[in-house]
Amino acid sequence: MLLLNREDVTALLSLPDCIDAVEQVFRQHALGELPIAPGVLGAHITGGGFHIKTAALAGSPGYFAAKVNANFPGNPVSFGLPTIQGVIALFDAQCGQPLALLDSIEITILRTAAATAVAARYLARADTTTATIYGCGMQGRIHLRALMHVLPIKHVFALDVDPARARQFAQELAPELGVSITATDDLAAAVAASEVCVTCTPARQPIFPAALLHPGLFIAAVGADSPEKQELEPAVMQHSLVVVDILEQAATMGELHHAIAAGLVSSADVHASLGQVIAGQRPGRETAEQIFVFDSTGTALQDVAAAALVYERAKSTGRGMVFEFA
Numbered sequence: 001m002l003l004l005n006r007e008d009v010t011a012l013l014s015l016p017d018c019i020d021a022v023e024q025v026f027r028q029h030a031l032g033e034l035p036i037a038p039g040v041l042g043a044h045i046t047g048g049g050f051h052i053k054t055a056a057l058a059g060s061p062g063y064f065a066a067k068v069n070a071n072f073p074g075n076p077v078s079f080g081l082p083t084i085q086g087v088i089a090l091f092d093a094q095c096g097q098p099l100a101l102l103d104s105i106e107i108t109i110l111r112t113a114a115a116t117a118v119a120a121r122y123l124a125r126a127d128t129t130t131a132t133i134y135g136c137g138m139q140g141r142i143h144l145r146a147l148m149h150v151l152p153i154k155h156v157f158a159l160d161v162d163p164a165r166a167r168q169f170a171q172e173l174a175p176e177l178g179v180s181i182t183a184t185d186d187l188a189a190a191v192a193a194s195e196v197c198v199t200c201t202p203a204r205q206p207i208f209p210a211a212l213l214h215p216g217l218f219i220a221a222v223g224a225d226s227p228e229k230q231e232l233e234p235a236v237m238q239h240s241l242v243v244v245d246i247l248e249q250a251a252t253m254g255e256l257h258h259a260i261a262a263g264l265v266s267s268a269d270v271h272a273s274l275g276q277v278i279a280g281q282r283p284g285r286e287t288a289e290q291i292f293v294f295d296s297t298g299t300a301l302q303d304v305a306a307a308a309l310v311y312e313r314a315k316s317t318g319r320g321m322v323f324e325f326a
Contacts, residue, residue, distance in 0.1 A: 002100040002320040004310060009106040012313040015114065015142070016149055018306055022114040023121075023278060025057070025305035026245075030275030033058055035093065038300045040249055042226060048072030049226070055300035057308055062093030065304035067104050071226075073202055084108060088307045100311045100320070104303070107310070109138055111302035113146035115245060115274070116198060116220040119294040121150045122277045122284035123243060124218035128195040129154045134187065134208070134231075135201035136160040136169035139222060143198045148177060156181040157190035161201070188212055199223055199231040210235035215289040221255045222296045231255065232293070234262040240293040241271040246301075254297040 004012075028034050038055040048071050056064040069086035076083060086104035091097060120128075128151045133140045136158050147153055156179055160166040163185060170181035184190055191197050191212045199208055200222040208219070210233045219240070223231045237259035244250035251257055251267050259265045272282030274294070285292065314320045 001098050001323055001325070002311065002314055003323055004100055004102045004314055004320045006103040006106050008314065008319050009103060009310055012310045012317070012319060013107065013110060013306060015110055015146060017309065018110045018114040019117045019146065019149060021305040021309050022111055022302050023118045025301045026115075026118065026273075026275035027278045028058070028275075029301055030273065030279040030281055034301075035062060038246060038249075040253075040300070042253075044226075047074055051226070053298070053300035053303060055304040056093050057304055060094075063099075063304055063308045063311075064091040064093040065089065065300060065307045067108075067300055067303045069104055069108065088303055090304075090307045090311055098325075100307070100314070102307055102310060107303060107306045108298075109142050111306045112139060112222060112296065112298060113142040114306075115296055115298075115302055116143055116222060116294065117146035117150045118278065119220060119243065119274055119296070120147055120196060120218060122274075123292040123294060124151060125195050125216055125285065125288055126151075128152065128218075130156070130194045131196040131198065132157045132159065132187070132190040132194040133169075134159045134197065134199045135223065136165045137200070139200035140169060140198070141173065143200055143220070143222070144173060144177065147196065147198070148179070151196065153196075154179055155193075157194065158183045159185060159187055159190065191217070196220070201231060202229065203231045204228055205230060206233040207231050208236060209233045210239055213239055213291055215291065218292045218294070220294045220296060224254050224258075224295075225298045227253045227257060230258050232258075234259040234264050237293060237295075238264040240291045242269070242293050242295060243272050243274055243277060244270055244295045245274050245297055246299045247273055249297045249299060250295045254295040255293070256295050
């Protein structure tokens with residue numbers, strides 16, 4: 001069995017390769033080629049919570065992955081620890097043999113942004129040059145990098161509840177990525193000038209009002225990965241074409257969940273799952289005027305695809321520490 005730490009994962013998994021792996025696994029899910037449906041279990045305790053997400057890949061060998069992540073928002077201040085920590089256990093799906101235990105932080109960061117990039121490839125305007133990033137932490141940074149792999153972005157507006165973080169985001173990423181980044185607190189003006197908006201915050205009340213919708217906009221709503229989190233005013237979902245990562249999951253813990261609770265939409269109103277769009281079962285963007293929302297709740301489909309890729313590369317390069325439980 002291999003033990004792979006965050007440094008190993010970073011060395012073995014590039015963002016472009018993660019985007020490709022995530023696109024492939026969503027396509028396989030839509031086509032019914034995976035052995036089981038992805039699952040999720042949440043547990044909330046004082047100060048934070050845990051979730052367990054599971055999924056499997058077909059093939060020879062097939063893989064099963066279970067990710068256990070802890071989410072404690074107070075960690076950076078109270079303990080000097082990351083907000084999100086966890087592990088991914090990877091198994092041989094044919095015989096149940098444990099194959100690897102991987103740090104989950106880097107995989108979670110990359111695979112979340114990879115799904116947004118895949119969604120943008122099919123749902124955003126191909127001529128997108130301006131994007132708004134709301135939330136300038138780790139996810140905001142990796143999302144901008146991911147979007148630039150699939151869209152010709154030249155201008156970016158950066159917003160955060162901490163204005164200093166938005167300014168730092170702009171100062172550090174603009175020269176690195178070769179784009180113009182403006183730190184601002186004016187969401188309305190930023191969205192009006194953008195074709196793409198990513199919300200990647202821990203908000204528990206809507207921060208994006210429906211009044212900001214305009215023809216051609218693509219919104220990737222990333223923050224709502226539990227029933228308590230919410231970034232979009234429910235009417236946003238009512239007035240957009242909604243694409244979800246996993247319908248059942250979005251209906252219980254995503255932005256779709258809040259819109260259903262408000263009585264504005266139902267699961268039947270969802271335009272498609274991301275896999276259906278990738279597989280050509282449902283249309284992506286067909287006109288420049290369509291408004292799309294990608295409701296990204298995070299699924300173990302992404303985790304197992306990324307973890308399997310890391311494991312196979314570790315085996316071929318000799319990376320990681322070999323150990324046995326007995």
